[in-house]
Amino acid sequence: MSITDPVCPADLRPATAQIHAGREQSDPYRPVAVPIHQTAAYEFPDYATARRMFALKEPGFTYTRTGNPTVATLERRLAALDGGAAAVATATGQAAVALALLALLQGGNHIVASAKLYGGTVDLLTDTFADFGVTVSFVDPALPEQWAAAATPGTRAFLVESIGNPLSTLPDLSALAAAAHAAGVPLVVDNTLATPVLCRPLDFGADIVVYSATKYLGGHGTTLAGAVVDGGRFDFSAEPRKWPQLAGPKARYGNESLWDRHGHGAYLALLRSKYLHDLGPSLSPAAAAQILQGLETLDLRVERHTDSALRVARHLAAHPAVAAVHHPGIAGNPNESIADRDFPRGTGGVFSFDLALPAGADAWETVGTFIDSLRLVKLVANIGDARSLVAHPAAMTHCRLTPAQRAAAGISETTIRLSIGLEDPADIVADLDRALAALDAAPNVTLGAAAGEPVLSGAPARPGKAA
Ligand SMILES: Cc1ncc(COP(=O)(O)O)c(C=O)c1O
Known part of the structure; x- marks a missing residue:
């Protein structure tokens, strides 16, 4: 597990936070840039510590699939920029969206999602998730009442993009957060196009923010990366039977509940210790360093x-x-x-x-x-x-x-x-x-079109231009 406490003082302004937040100076040479900890694993100080860390009773790095110091700096920095409690970085934005939702689902559940989403997210929802019995209702991001009406007892998340790809559609995030909370589920916002510079979804009441860091956070088209930022406010203990993976006892966690152990940190603890661990879409330290460098000029x-x-x-x-x-x-x-x-x-x-x-x-x-x-x-x-x-x-x-x-x-x-x-x-x-x-x-x-070829519908006509 990585360190998940934000270390950025709350009063750092964004332009300062994007350069300094989350940095810990632990290297004896005191490098200015964040070092790339290019290691797959970590030497445990002793056997007892290894046991405690594997039982998730003591934080620390065990294996880079679930945490790495360079990646952890990026996670703390992103959490600080978004005003979140903590973050988990992933290999791609696609993995961030998938893991953010998987940690809320129990198979056979339902998602209410914007009809204006990145195509890869639509593929994930309508094909891969459908294979596992998850159903999705696509609704208009401009009409919060449609979201409320689409929610069912099986709904576990509302999903929207703060700026829709590709038409720059803007939802009323506060209204969608209110509708999600009335339905007893978190609002998950893909903030890839906006970045925390233009929008901080948690400030509008959203609960979880996801990123393709491949885009503006890295900013130079060199590196795939993603992240899930948790606001740490959604109370999964309010309806424990609805969220057994978070609020119920689990054999995997010594028959304890993650909520009892981590409180509001339970969601990311599950995302990291189960989904990142089991499925393995982990961000490499070198890729994290590229994104950290991009963030400095965000x-x-x-x-x-x-x-x-x-x-x-x-x-x-x-x-x-x-x-x-x-x-x-x-x-x-x-x-x-x-x-x-x-x-x-x-x-x-x-x-x-x-x-x-x-x-x-x-x-x-x-x-x-x-x-x-x-x-x-x-x-x-x-x-x-x-x-x-x-x-x-x-x-x-x-x-x-x-x-x-x-x-x-x-x-x-x-x-x-x-x-x-x-x-x-x-x-x-x-x-x-x-x-x-x-x-x-x-x-x-x-x-005009070649003879016999139908003119495709849906394309706007261009008046004044002769055929
Ligand atoms: C809004 C949005 N979310 C998620 C993704 C997926 O990110 P990645 O390509 O880093 O997997 C993309 C990619 O284009 C995107 O535009």
Whole structure:
């Protein structure tokens, strides 16, 4: 087990915490940077200590699958940045989402989830979890009443993204937290796109925060990582029969309950000592060091990503080849008021737009022409990199969704996702303009779809452009 107490003084401001929080100086050479403890295991001081640590009666590092000093520094830093009690780091964001939910489920349970989630999370919920009897109701993140209505006695979690991938959908987190608590379950928030710089879900009443640290926390597209941050406030002992894995006696824990042993630390104790231990998606120390280095510049980078993305979004909104821009900073966006109220520093570097489709044109070929005409903005299945990236959700991240799921997520065949990087925004705009101009010259676009090929539905029409 790793040390899970936050060591960051509560009064450190975020820009300071991202550099200093959670650091312990235990090395005799006193290195300034966090050392990479590249070890698989640890020498026990004596046999009695080893016994106590394996019985989870004494904290400490036994084996890097369940804890490592470099990884623990990252965990404490993330917990401090989010105002959480503690965190567990994982090998990927996908593992963080999976473990965060698994620790709440007992098989055959039910989850209420936003219909606007990252496609990989939808795969997890609708395929892998379904194999184990877990059912999911997908509801509109903008309508808290739908969440309340979807909850059943078997529900064990509400799951939402604070900024939805790919359409920058913003939920009313306070209302969703209230609905989750009325249903007696925790609200789990994927805060990957927002980062703690733009949103701290625990401040809005959420209980558990998950991250793909691969994105903005690392920030340079080099390293996969994830994390689960626990607010440490949800009372699993209030309904012990609903949460036997946390509040009931378990043979694995000497017939004691984790709640009796760890109180509000029980949730992460279970996540680490059972799910991280048994399934093994552990973050390597070298990867943790990369994320720690990225974190040191987090607020500077997120500010630049956010400002540039708004600038690019405004430019696209005025472009005749663009049918719609999904960015809360664009007038008329349905999330404008939540953005103004809950996101005072903006809504980040990821947003989407719909290409306008000339009558008779093939959506996929139009998208292909646009994407292949980009020179600076790279076609990459990632976000939150220093480089600007483009993706086509219908063909890439969300390709396994059914047409109905894609429609509920607001994704059409011409929806293009952008992750705006740290380059000069004028160069990004120039590249996008060049690719949009290429649509005018493309024969497949101006002449329409090949004979006999159906024009795909769901793509917005582009008025004024002749077929
Ligand atoms: C919102 C969100 N959550 C989770 C993930 C999964 O993270 P990872 O790719 O690090 O496994 C992603 C990846 O794109 C994501 O965008």
